[in-house]
Amino acid sequence: MSQVTCDLTVSLDGFVAGPHQTMEAPLGAGGERLHRWQFEEQDANAAEIAGILEAGAYIMGRNMFAGPGDGPWPDDWRGWWGEDPPYHAPVFVLTSHAREPLEMQGGTTFHFVTEGIESALARARDAAGGKNIAIAGGASTARQFLAAGLIDELRLHVAPIVLGGGERLLDGVGEVQLEPVEVRGTPLVSHLRYKVG
Amino acid sequence: MSQVTCDLTVSLDGFVAGPHQTMEAPLGAGGERLHRWQFEEQDANAAEIAGILEAGAYIMGRNMFAGPGDGPWPDDWRGWWGEDPPYHAPVFVLTSHAREPLEMQGGTTFHFVTEGIESALARARDAAGGKNIAIAGGASTARQFLAAGLIDELRLHVAPIVLGGGERLLDGVGEVQLEPVEVRGTPLVSHLRYKVG
Numbered sequence: 279m280s281q282v283t284c285d286l287t288v289s290l291d292g293f294v295a296g297p298h299q300t301m302e303a304p305l306g307a308g309g310e311r312l313h314r315w316q317f318e319e320q321d322a323n324a325a326e327i328a329g330i331l332e333a334g335a336y337i338m339g340r341n342m343f344a345g346p347g348d349g350p351w352p353d354d355w356r357g358w359w360g361e362d363p364p365y366h367a368p369v370f371v372l373t374s375h376a377r378e379p380l381e382m383q384g385g386t387t388f389h390f391v392t393e394g395i396e397s398a399l400a401r402a403r404d405a406a407g408g409k410n411i412a413i414a415g416g417a418s419t420a421r422q423f424l425a426a427g428l429i430d431e432l433r434l435h436v437a438p439i440v441l442g443g444g445e446r447l448l449d450g451v452g453e454v455q456l457e458p459v460e461v462r463g464t465p466l467v468s469h470l471r472y473k474v475g
Numbered sequence: 476m477s478q479v480t481c482d483l484t485v486s487l488d489g490f491v492a493g494p495h496q497t498m499e500a501p502l503g504a505g506g507e508r509l510h511r512w513q514f515e516e517q518d519a520n521a522a523e524i525a526g527i528l529e530a531g532a533y534i535m536g537r538n539m540f541a542g543p544g545d546g547p548w549p550d551d552w553r554g555w556w557g558e559d560p561p562y563h564a565p566v567f568v569l570t571s572h573a574r575e576p577l578e579m580q581g582g583t584t585f586h587f588v589t590e591g592i593e594s595a596l597a598r599a600r601d602a603a604g605g606k607n608i609a610i611a612g613g614a615s616t617a618r619q620f621l622a623a624g625l626i627d628e629l630r631l632h633v634a635p636i637v638l639g640g641g642e643r644l645l646d647g648v649g650e651v652q653l654e655p656v657e658v659r660g661t662p663l664v665s666h667l668r669y670k671v672g
Contacts, residue, residue: 290631290645290653290667291489291643291644291645291646291648292488292489434487436667438653438654438655438669439653440645440648440649440650440651440653442647442648442649442650446488448487448488448637449488450639451488451637451639452637452639453637453639454637456487456635456636456637457635457662458635458660458661458662458663458664458665460660461658461659461660461665462658463655463657463658463667464655465654465655466655467655468655468658468665468667469658470487470633470660470665472635
């Protein structure tokens, strides 16, 4: 049975991105430092990186696919990740603008879902083939799934930096029952894994 | 040589106390759940509890000694902790209202410092006899010491709860250099220990 997981990297003050997010700086001011653990410590964090990449389907918000804003995107927008995105699985993008599926190289196909999070989850569950379903972000999408009680495991990767502003993961999420399952760290990140609900 | 340490328990969303702090509920709504790890898991958290209690001197803000507000306190206010407070060492209370030292049982003496954080730190260093100096809180006091670069080790005890509001530790603290030293957890808390500076 698929578990619904959510991996997010946050600063010690709880931000998933710094202030002043733009198309040119989608992680905001200083936000790129959040993810050093994935690039500079790949061996030490191999288990957590594998945990992100092993899902059978992904769900993401519109902004994670296309950047800040809420209008329709240009039809030739193909995501941030080039022609061979790292997902290698179906990715369901929450949006209010319908669009034909977009098949990329390496097994990634972006599907555009206009019927909301429960519909996206049902489609992802069908597509995942029993593997996990990963809520890939951004923060507001993760928050919606958390608030709806639809996440089984929240995996926070806490970078040892203070961003001082930006988008917070947990603001307004309401009551959430969390049980620590594992905690582990490296010089660039502390991994906090929680069972939810 | 004394190290300056700061142990604080925070919710997963970064609050040291819940919303609506009052004299009757100094930890705010839901805030008492932050500290379950110290009372319900004493054996599992013995090292961290000892780390808090081994200091040779403590520094705390006015509100931690006397509750919310900024006026003078009644001269007969003797803190929250009864006649034998858990510190068993000199405690320097930052305040704008001078007062004679208050000697309690068990080795705790409250000294009232009106000259600011650096003066309090100098007096605490003299009193600590080479043991650590603990910044005991609350959040705004910890933030002042952090922002001034005066803390050597920040020990965050992250409770697996979402408070949704209250007083945040790191808001407005500015740039802080943090290096994770140790991370460890129990069902009721995740301990994140950082070297600062």
